[in-house]
Amino acid sequence: MTFKLMKLASQSQLSSWLPSIHPQVWIFAIGRFLSEVGTGCTLFYAPIFFVNQLGLSATSVGVALGSASISGIVGRIAGGSLADSEYWGRRRTLLLATAISAIASLVLAATDNFTSLVIGSLISGLGIGFYWPAAEAVVADASQIDNRRETFAIARLADNLGLAIGILLAGFLIAIIGSYRWLFVIDAISFMVFFGVVYLGISETEHQIEESEKTELFVSWMAVLRDRRFLVYIAVNIFFTIYISQIHSTLPLYFKNFVLVESTAKGFTETTISGLFAWHLVFAIISQLPVTSILKRCSHTLALTVSAIFWAIGFGLIWFSTTVPSHHLLWVILALGVFAMAIVSYTPSAASLVTELAPKNQRGVYFSINALCWAVGSFIGHPLGGWALDQPQIITNSYWLGFILSVAIAVVILQYLNRILTE
Numbered sequence: 001m002t003f004k005l006m007k008l009a010s011q012s013q014l015s016s017w018l019p020s021i022h023p024q025v026w027i028f029a030i031g032r033f034l035s036e037v038g039t040g041c042t043l044f045y046a047p048i049f050f051v052n053q054l055g056l057s058a059t060s061v062g063v064a065l066g067s068a069s070i071s072g073i074v075g076r077i078a079g080g081s082l083a084d085s086e087y088w089g090r091r092r093t094l095l096l097a098t099a100i101s102a103i104a105s106l107v108l109a110a111t112d113n114f115t116s117l118v119i120g121s122l123i124s125g126l127g128i129g130f131y132w133p134a135a136e137a138v139v140a141d142a143s144q145i146d147n148r149r150e151t152f153a154i155a156r157l158a159d160n161l162g163l164a165i166g167i168l169l170a171g172f173l174i175a176i177i178g179s180y181r182w183l184f185v186i187d188a189i190s191f192m193v194f195f196g197v198v199y200l201g202i203s204e205t206e207h208q209i210e211e212s213e214k215t216e217l218f219v220s221w222m223a224v225l226r227d228r229r230f231l232v233y234i235a236v237n238i239f240f241t242i243y244i245s246q247i248h249s250t251l252p253l254y255f256k257n258f259v260l261v262e263s264t265a266k267g268f269t270e271t272t273i274s275g276l277f278a279w280h281l282v283f284a285i286i287s288q289l290p291v292t293s294i295l296k297r298c299s300h301t302l303a304l305t306v307s308a309i310f311w312a313i314g315f316g317l318i319w320f321s322t323t324v325p326s327h328h329l330l331w332v333i334l335a336l337g338v339f340a341m342a343i344v345s346y347t348p349s350a351a352s353l354v355t356e357l358a359p360k361n362q363r364g365v366y367f368s369i370n371a372l373c374w375a376v377g378s379f380i381g382h383p384l385g386g387w388a389l390d391q392p393q394i395i396t397n398s399y400w401l402g403f404i405l406s407v408a409i410a411v412v413i414l415q416y417l418n419r420i421l422t423e
Contacts, residue, residue: 022142024202025151029158031197032135035098036159038105038190040166041173041183044252044277046108048270049180051253056114058253062386064117065249068125069379073372075129080368081221083134084361089204090141093134095195101127102191109184125375127191132371137363138202140355148355152348153292157285164281171274224365230357232417234373236304239410240346241377242384243311243403247339250385251318252277255332257389258322258396272329276336284340291344300356301418303349305411310342312407319400 050061079097082088104124111117135155143151170183224230255276256267268276295303317335321328350370358366388399 020144020147021151021154025139025142025154027197027201028135028138029154031194031201032155033158033162034197035190035194036162037166037169038187040163040281041170042105042108042187043163043248044167044273045170045174045180045183045270047249047253048256048273049183050111050117052256053180054112054117056117057386058389059383059386060114061117062249062383062389064114064121066379066382067118068121068128069375069382070125071122072125072129072375072378075126075131076133076368076371076375077129079130080133080364080366080371082130083137083364083368085364090134090138090364091198091202091204093130094138094198094202097127097129097131097134098191098195098198099127100130102188102195103127105184105188105191109181109188129371129375132374133364133368136351136354136367136370139351140358140363140367141360143355148352149292149296149348150289152351153288153344156344156347157288160281160284160288164278164285167274167278167281171271171278174270174274221365223359223362224369227357229417229420230354230366230369232413232420233353233357234369236410236413236417237350237370237373238376238380239406239413240304240307240311240350241374242381242406243315243377244343244374245378245381246385246403247280249382250389253389254318254396258393268329268332276332279333280336280340283337284344287341288344291341292348295345295349299418299421300349300353301414301421303345304353305414307342307345307349308407308410308414310338310345312404314338314342315400315403315407319397319404322397 047058047061047065050056050064051058056064075097079093082093082096083090100123104120104127107116107120107123111120139152139155140148169186173182173186174180252273255273256270258267295306298306314335317331317338321331321335324331354366354370355363385399388396391399
């Protein structure tokens with residue numbers, strides 16, 4: 001009886017805000033899901049492919065993947081401006097982004113040396129740069145204050161579900177055909193499908209802004225750069241994006257080459273790594289809406305502080321997984337579960353905070369600078385992780401302890417941000 005009452009209460013809580021989610025968000029979430037299936041095929045396997053099969057060093061792969069941040073900065077600046085433009089808008093920017101990303105995946109599929117890897121990464125970074133400001137602005141435009149975190153949570157849920165399926169699909173395909181290159185072809189196809197969803201199902205949201213609210217491009221950028229609260233948020237957000245970059249590039253290779261299986265004295269197999277990151281994303285999917293609902297009662301800065309603490313615990317568990325004599329897999333599973341909690345605590349609150357700080361007519365520019373954090377995080381995180389993996393094992397294993405110390409700095413910045421937000 002108690003269980004039935006709890007179930008009914010849970011269903012009532014969901015139904016109280018799910019119907020209020022704008023229909024365009026659901027269509028956009030479907031497109032994001034389909035695209036992320038392709039991304040999941042390559043995201044965690046690209047470093048393993050380029051290092052272990054093409055023979056490139058971990059440092060050079062980190063530099064090549066980090067080079068995407070250079071073009072990503074250009075893409076994010078241009079993408080934010082185009083998304084806010086009355087002559088271009090969110091929809092066209094998304095179409096441009098998906099087309100460029102499809103081309104990048106095909107280039108990466110044909111990569112056989114460092115130069116072509118850098119070229120593919122640069123094109124990929126440009127596509128990602130165009131994508132994120134417009135994508136976040138579309139979701140922000142379709143949200144209301146009372147359901148903003150849930151709206152962003154739906155979008156992130158679609159991303160994580162697609163990634164989880166993509167990772168499992170990649171592990172299956174590698175086991176069957178043994179070729180990593182086809183994973184990039186699948187990624188290109190998924191971007192083409194996403195292009196079709198945006199073209200057919202997404203309408204322009206820029207018209208929602210009154211003509212009197214429109215701001216000239218230069219004035220808009222200057223206003224953002226004078227927003228002290230937003231700039232403090234950007235400073236702490238870079239910490240979070242560096243942390244996330246470690247999951248995408250450093251950890252897969254770390255699990256493959258450094259975290260040993262006791263019975264074989266070898267790293268985890270591709271199938272095991274596939275299962276690990278699928279678990280990470282499945283747990284994120286399961287916990288996304290409940291965690292968002294719980295943290296909705298908290299301020300944005302408190303929610304981000306909770307995320308920072310989860311990151312510190314997760315990095316500690318990764319370090320611990322290589323120091324214990326046995327049960328390495330168990331500790332890694334636990335660490336990736338904690339990282340999932342860190343991400344689902346972070347993403348809706350961060351996006352909601354940006355939406356609340358940004359005037360409606362400047363959301364593209366605000367989200368452009370917010371997306372630049374991801375470019376900076378990748379630019380720092382990928383080469384840093386590659387460098388750490390090329391060092392003696394004692395340095396590589398201790399690398400994770402440095403991130404625990406960095407969390408303390410992030411928490412201090414968050415407390416300062418909370419103070420100026422409440423002034």
